[in-house]
Amino acid sequence: xxxxxxxxxxxxxxxxxxxxxxxxxxxxxxxxxxxxxxxxxxxxxxxxxxxxxxxxxxxxxxxxxxxxxxxxxxxxxxxxxxxxxxxxxxxxxxxxxxxxxxxxxxxxxxxxxxxxxxxxxxxxxxxxxxxxxxxxxxxxxxxxxxxxxxxxxxxxxxxxxxxxxxxxxxxxxxxxxxxxxxxxxxxxxxxxxxxxxxxxxxxxxxxxxxxxxxxxxxxxxxxxxxxxxxxxxxxxxxxxxxxxxxxxxxxxxxxxxxxxxxxxxxxxxxxxxxxxxxxxxxxxxxxxxxxxxxxxxxxxxxxxxxxxxxxxxxxxxxxxxxxxxxxxxxxxxxxxxxxxxxxxxxxxxxxxxxxxxxxxxxxxxxxxxxxxxxxxxxxxxxxxxxxxxxxxxxxxxxxxxxxxxxxxxxxxxxxxxxxxxxxxxxxxxxxxxxxxxxxxxxxxxxxxxxxxxxxxxxxxxxxxxxxxxxxxxxxxxxxxxxxxxxxxxxxxxxxxxxxxxxxxxxxxxxxxxxxxxxxxxxxxxxxxxxxxxxxxxxxxxxxxxxxxxxxxxxxxxxxxxxxxxxxxxxxxxxxxxxxxxxxxxxxx
Numbered sequence: 363x364x365x366x367x368x369x370x371x372x373x374x375x376x377x378x379x380x381x382x383x384x385x386x387x388x389x390x391x392x393x394x395x396x397x398x399x400x401x402x403x404x405x406x407x408x409x410x411x412x413x414x415x416x417x418x419x420x421x422x423x424x425x426x427x428x429x430x431x432x433x434x435x436x437x438x439x440x441x442x443x444x445x446x447x448x449x450x451x452x453x454x455x456x457x458x459x460x461x462x463x464x465x466x467x468x469x470x471x472x473x474x475x476x477x478x479x480x481x482x483x484x485x486x487x488x489x490x491x492x493x494x495x496x497x498x499x500x501x502x503x504x505x506x507x508x509x510x511x512x513x514x515x516x517x518x519x520x521x522x523x524x525x526x527x528x529x530x531x532x533x534x535x536x537x538x539x540x541x542x543x544x545x546x547x548x549x550x551x552x553x554x555x556x557x558x559x560x561x562x563x564x565x566x567x568x569x570x571x572x573x574x575x576x577x578x579x580x581x582x583x584x585x586x587x588x589x590x591x592x593x594x595x596x597x598x599x600x601x602x603x604x605x606x607x608x609x610x611x612x613x614x615x616x617x618x619x620x621x622x623x624x625x626x627x628x629x630x631x632x633x634x635x636x637x638x639x640x641x642x643x644x645x646x647x648x649x650x651x652x653x654x655x656x657x658x659x660x661x662x663x664x665x666x667x668x669x670x671x672x673x674x675x676x677x678x679x680x681x682x683x684x685x686x687x688x689x690x691x692x693x694x695x696x697x698x699x700x701x702x703x704x705x706x707x708x709x710x711x712x713x714x715x716x717x718x719x720x721x722x723x724x725x726x727x728x729x730x731x732x733x734x735x736x737x738x739x740x741x742x743x744x745x746x747x748x749x750x751x752x753x754x755x756x757x758x759x760x761x762x763x764x765x766x767x768x769x770x771x772x773x774x775x776x777x778x779x780x781x782x783x784x785x786x787x788x789x790x791x792x793x794x795x796x797x798x799x800x801x802x803x804x805x806x807x808x809x810x811x812x813x814x815x816x817x818x819x820x821x822x823x824x825x826x827x828x829x830x831x832x833x834x835x836x837x838x839x840x841x842x843x844x845x846x847x848x849x850x851x852x853x854x855x856x857x858x859x860x861x862x863x864x865x866x867x868x869x870x871x872x873x874x875x876x877x878x879x880x881x882x883x884x885x886x887x888x889x890x891x892x893x894x895x896x897x898x899x900x901x902x903x904x905x906x907x908x909x910x911x912x913x914x915x916x917x918x919x920x921x922x923x924x925x926x927x928x929x930x931x932x933x934x935x936x937x938x939x940x941x942x943x944x945x946x947x948x949x950x
Contacts, residue, residue: 388763390425390514390537391417391435392486392556392754393462393581396600396613397567397574399559400432401454406557407433411451414613415443415460417581417595420556425764429541429557438462440590441597442635445618455573457611459618461600464626464656464690464754465581467588468596468663471757472687475522475676482775483517483715483737484536485658485755486579489562490607490694492740492747498777499535499553500738501750508561511578511753512539513553517737518760518775523675524705527735527744534774536764539577553774554764582658582754584763595629596638596663601655606695616652623655624696626669626688639669639688644718645728646698655693658755660715662687671718675731689715689731691752698727705729712751713739766794783950792949797836797843798922802864802875802943810868813933819941820872822928823851824893827872828941830924834899836949838914844898847924847941850889856926858897859883860905864921864943870936875943876923882909889926902948919947 394400396414403412406421412431415438421430438446438460449458473481487493489511493501504510514537521529541555562576581597588595601623602614616623624641641647646654662678663686664670670685672678678687692698692712700709704719704727713734719726733741740746764773767782773791776782782791804813804820804827813820815827822828826849834842845858863878884904887895902914914920922944930937 388585388758389419389423389587390556391419391465391467391581391583391587392432392514392579393417393465394558395463395578395580396457396461397455397608398562398577399454399573399575400577401456401573402452403431405434406431410434410437413438413446413449413452413458413460414580414600415441415446415449415462415615417441417462417465418556419587425537425541425554425556427541427554429555432557435587436590436595441595441629442633443599443615443619445615453573457613459613459615461580461613461615462597463580463600463623463693464659465595465597466583466659466661466756467586468594468661469586470583470660470662470687471759472662472678473523473676473757475679477522480518480760481520481757482760482772483520483732483755483757484582484584485515485517485737486513486582486753487511487515487713487739488578488751488753489564489574489576490748491750493750494530494735494738494740494746496532496738498774500533501535501740504535508563508566508576509539510535511562512556512558512560512576513537514556514579514582516772516774518772520732520736523731524729525732525736526706527708527733527741529733529736531736531738533738534777536772536774539579578753580753582756584756584758590629590631592631594631594663596659596661597627597629598625598656598659599623599627601652601693603652603655603695612655612693612695616655622647622652623693624652626656626659626661626690639671643669643671644688644690644716645704645726646692646696648727649697654696654698656690657693657712658691658715658752660687660689660755660757673720689717689755689757690728691715691755692728694749694751701727703727703730705731706733708733709743711741711743711749713737713741713749715752715755766791793835793837793840797832797834798944798946800830800942801945802873802923804873804942808873810871810873811934813871817942818849820939821933822849822871822926822939823932824849828924828926828939830922830941830944832944832946836946838902838916838948839950841902842899843901843946844896845901845922845924845944846894846896847926848892848894850893850895850926851928852889852891852893854889854927855886856889856895856924857883857886858922858924860920860922862920864945869940870925870938871928871932871934872940874923874940876921878921895924914948916948916950919945921945
């Protein structure tokens with residue numbers, strides 16, 4: 363009999379995995395840490411085993427639903443990591459002294475002083491993060507099920523610097539680790555993904571097993587990618603001190619390189635790797651070499667060779683002097699944590715975004731430019747459940763990295779701020795919602811006369827089955843859904859029909875997938891010289907004009923299918939056939 367997926371699962375996964383048209387002009391680069399399962403997995407672009415010293419990108423450069431294994435953009439060998447060759451092909455959880463844990467291409471947005479010029483921080487956290495309770499998919503909702511440390515998170519509504527803990531802010535999960543549905547308290551949230559492994563439940567793998575079961579985004583950059591033949595790449599490497607939460611030493615890549623984990627390194631176009639900014643330049647390693655570890659890096663490089671540190675807020679802006687803007691976080695276990703910062707006088711937390719202390723102060727500890735609380739992170743200094751660790755970070759304008767409308771606003775922010783409804787909470791604004799899930803395909807167990815087509819209806823006289831697809835959206839307000847059926851016999855009559863339920867019944871040369879207590883058919887039309895026909899936009903209006911208002915409401919699921927005539931010598935001899943079905947759950 364007919365092999366049908368669960369209607370609910372089909373509708374949800376189909377809606378999520380159907381391509382969405384996004385305005386996406388920026389590249390996303392990231393790394394993963396040595397604890398996770400990606401180490402040794404071959405990348406999608408070159409079949410090269412991934413190491414935690416590589417800079418990766420989503421396969422093909424595009425985040426996506428159900429994304430494949432990432433591509434390697436730059437290997438640890440390109441970055442000059444001395445242990446790279448011996449680490450290639452090592453198994454997950456191998457501590458081989460090769461880990462990039464912060465990076466930048468030096469073109470991050472110089473944070474503006476104008477409150478009318480909005481900016482946002484993109485960041486990642488590790489699997490031990492708690493977050494602060496807030497609406498939408500967030501650290502608080504996703505961390506308990508291990509679905510956060512592979513995500514890229516975005517803030518919105520940050521004020522001018524310095525940002526204090528009292529200015530508690532919000533964030534939303536924007537890019538997912540694997541691009542599949544999460545199990546978090548937000549309820550079935552989905553977002554386009556990087557192609558790494560989720561979930562990563564704290565303490566369910568390493569150190570209580572050989573390695574973490576899920577991935578952790580470590581370094582992060584969004585935007586123009588450096589050409590290593592002409593441009594520099596800035597990064598830091600993992601320290602060797604003990605991680606007090608994981609209960610193991612860090613990878614000690616710094617020791618292998620002969621540098622500190624708090625130094626910022628520069629891989630120049632010549633291939634030479636030098637120290638760009640020393641730990642001491644940033645107010646770090648006061649208790650000795652490699653006692654602090656720089657864990658996130660945001661850098662606007664002014665184009666003048668070497669590091670010209672900022673001496674006051676906003677002097678990185680051209681009109682104020684044009685210094686280098688270098689912000690960073692420090693890793694859990696760093697000696698500087700808990701020491702008073704030089705700007706706000708607060709104990710430094712691993713979630714804060716810091717900058718070097720302005721000169722002339724009584725102590726030279728880094729200053730808190732953006733507090734962890736303002737990014738929606740948990741800190742013990744504000745009575746949180748614990749201290750969240752900002753692992754990777756970047757600063758970017760609010761110009762819509764994933765913006766399906768497009769209206770210049772990030773989809774996640776559009777939804778979180780109430781600008782766009784998301785009725786089914788799948789991370790796609792309703793006005794962009796893919797308009798249906800194809801189902802009821804004709805495999806070898808369902809074909810009535812050995813005429814299968816596993817991606818359409820049962821085969822007709824063309825040798826293929828009629829294929830029903832949809833474009834537009836499921837939005838009732840937009841009313842822009844279009845049905846199109848292809849691969850039908852030429853110049854034959856057919857029609858669309860719909861119902862409020864699914865079915866499983868052999869009809870003619872195929873299978874009827876539409877049923878329920880309410881079934882209606884649309885007027886007949888010809889397949890013409892292309893063997894296809896379509897209907898829409900304006901389908902909601904047509905349905906309510908013909909059969910009464912109120913039949914389609916947000917949350918209503920309707921099932922569509924097409925029927926068409928065939929030649930008398932059709933595969934089963936009935937002279938007609940049907941397409942696959944389409945399940946559409948309508949949104950606002």
